[in-house]
Amino acid sequence: MVKKIFIIFCLFIVLHAEDAFERNCISCHENLPSTLQEMFKRYLLVYSSENNVKAGIKHYLKYPSKDISTMSDLFIERYSIKEKTTLSEKELDDAIDIYWNKYKIFGKLK
Amino acid sequence: MSVLKNKVTNSLLASEKKSLLRFFALYMAMILLLIIMISTYYYQTQEKLMLSQQRATLFKYGYIHAKRLKVLHHFFDERVDYPRDPRFKSAIYDIDYKSIFSILEDTHVKFDEEIYRTGNHIQFVKSLDDFYLGTKYIIIEVQDDGLWKDDIWKHILAYGIFFFFLFMLFGLYLAKLFLKPMRDSIVLLDRFIKDTTHELNTPLSAILANIEMMDTDAMIDKNKTKLNRINIAAKTVSTLYKDLTFLTLEQEKENEDESIDLKILIENRAEYFAILAQSKKLNYQFDLNPAMIYMDRQKLTRVIDNLISNAIKYNKRNGIVGFSLKQGELTIWDTGIGISESDMDFVFDRYIRFNQSEGGFGVGLSIVKKIVDDYNMHIKVISKESEGTKMVLTW
Numbered sequence: 001m002v003k004k005i006f007i008i009f010c011l012f013i014v015l016h017a018e019d020a021f022e023r024n025c026i027s028c029h030e031n032l033p034s035t036l037q038e039m040f041k042r043y044l045l046v047y048s049s050e051n052n053v054k055a056g057i058k059h060y061l062k063y064p065s066k067d068i069s070t071m072s073d074l075f076i077e078r079y080s081i082k083e084k085t086t087l088s089e090k091e092l093d094d095a096i097d098i099y100w101n102k103y104k105i106f107g108k109l110k
Numbered sequence: 111m112s113v114l115k116n117k118v119t120n121s122l123l124a125s126e127k128k129s130l131l132r133f134f135a136l137y138m139a140m141i142l143l144l145i146i147m148i149s150t151y152y153y154q155t156q157e158k159l160m161l162s163q164q165r166a167t168l169f170k171y172g173y174i175h176a177k178r179l180k181v182l183h184h185f186f187d188e189r190v191d192y193p194r195d196p197r198f199k200s201a202i203y204d205i206d207y208k209s210i211f212s213i214l215e216d217t218h219v220k221f222d223e224e225i226y227r228t229g230n231h232i233q234f235v236k237s238l239d240d241f242y243l244g245t246k247y248i249i250i251e252v253q254d255d256g257l258w259k260d261d262i263w264k265h266i267l268a269y270g271i272f273f274f275f276l277f278m279l280f281g282l283y284l285a286k287l288f289l290k291p292m293r294d295s296i297v298l299l300d301r302f303i304k305d306t307t308h309e310l311n312t313p314l315s316a317i318l319a320n321i322e323m324m325d326t327d328a329m330i331d332k333n334k335t336k337l338n339r340i341n342i343a344a345k346t347v348s349t350l351y352k353d354l355t356f357l358t359l360e361q362e363k364e365n366e367d368e369s370i371d372l373k374i375l376i377e378n379r380a381e382y383f384a385i386l387a388q389s390k391k392l393n394y395q396f397d398l399n400p401a402m403i404y405m406d407r408q409k410l411t412r413v414i415d416n417l418i419s420n421a422i423k424y425n426k427r428n429g430i431v432g433f434s435l436k437q438g439e440l441t442i443w444d445t446g447i448g449i450s451e452s453d454m455d456f457v458f459d460r461y462i463r464f465n466q467s468e469g470g471f472g473v474g475l476s477i478v479k480k481i482v483d484d485y486n487m488h489i490k491v492i493s494k495e496s497e498g499t500k501m502v503l504t505w
Contacts, residue, residue: 044241047244110190
């Protein structure tokens with residue numbers, strides 16, 4: 001019994017060691033040919049600034065649609081559009097903030 | 111109408127000069143303002159012309175830079191080296207005007223203008239439709255060599271000075287043209303006063319001489335009173351005549367300065383006005399010490415006459431006209447109506463009369479002031495309404 005509790009505890013610790021982005025995004029995107037970096041650049045190309053990019057991503061995740069997707073038609077035909085997110089507002093914002101900070105251009109150019 | 115210019119007219123040039131100077135100052139200020147406005151407009155036009163010539167080059171640089179950003183966007187983040195070009199400096203901003211990367215020397219970017227000068231640089235703002243690396247605005251910056259400004263300044267200075275002097279000459283011509291009617295009126299008035307005073311001289315002298323010669327002992331009292339009235343009236347007109355003559359003729363005359371015994375002169379002039387003083391039942395009060403002064407007798411007489419005349423004219427019945435003399439100071443005082451504090455600043459102005467019930471042109475004290483100033487003397491007015499006035503002359 002003690003052993004079972006220890007395993008569940010360890011699993012709980014491991015799961016919560018990952019952040020909202022890693023927990024909710026990476027697992028699905030790992031299987032896609034287009035990287036999260038590529039997708040980020042597509043968002044940049046369309047929305048430009050931090051506020052716009054974040055708002056664009058959030059809106060798409062909440063209301064996924066072919067019409068507002070930044071991905072190519074070929075990609076959507078092949079992999080279709082994602083399911084509507086089930087994440088809470090806070091978790092969604094956290095995941096998007098992490099995504100922005102991970103791939104943003106600011107401070108990376110030389 | 112032909113009006114002759116004479117010495118009298120020239121004496122009135124001071125007022126003309128004042129008007130001329132005021133008009134001219136205003137006119138030149140406006141001309142200067144106009145030249146500055148035209149120069150500013152010219153400068154701005156030339157600046158715009160220079161910028162429009164630069165625009166094509168900077169647009170080309172902007173296009174090149176956009177292409178390089180596009181490549182960098184696709185290869186980011188394998189490549190992170192911002193594209194640099196020796197011909198220009200650049201910066202990229204996102205749609206919220208946040209700098210993504212900048213190598214500009216002047217970071218004061220004006221996003222609402224396409225091309226502009228800032229300090230020693232020219233900056234061009236190119237807006238992108240595809241936001242490579244999030245870039246909405248590319249700023250291209252080149253050095254402004256300022257050569258275009260040298261020519262503009264040369265033109266502004268040369269044409270500005272030329273037109274300034276041209277308009278100045280035109281202004282002088284205009285001023286003279288505008289002043290002509292005023293000058294004609296003054297000349298006409300001068301001639302009128304001069305002719306009138308000239309015509310007054312002979313009859314007035316005849317009246318005064320005959321009054322002096324009349325044997326009053328043989329007259330009955332009634333006639334004596336009438337003769338006194340004629341004498342007072344004639345002396346009043348005579349004082350006025352002398353003032354007007356001074357204004358129109360004598361003030362331009364060379365001074366014939368001499369040493370004058372003031373005590374004797376004051377006694378004489380007081381005696382001359384005695385009959386006027388008697389008519390108002392005024393008493394003289396003398397405190398005269400010997401005093402000498404070196405000046406033109408005619409002018410000094412005008413000063414004393416006017417001061418005594420005023421002291422009598424504005425006195426109350428049974429009042430006192432006082433004379434106090436010591437070396438360097440003469441005081442003539444009265445127990446008359448006095449001058450209000452608000453009127454005090456204007457006592458020496460020409461044609462100013464505070465009491466309309468008394469006759470005169472209001473020129474007396476202005477003549478006094480002119481003579482006093484000519485001789486670097488000082489006159490002080492001490493007055494209290496309803497109590498009297500004290501005129502203190504110092505030299």
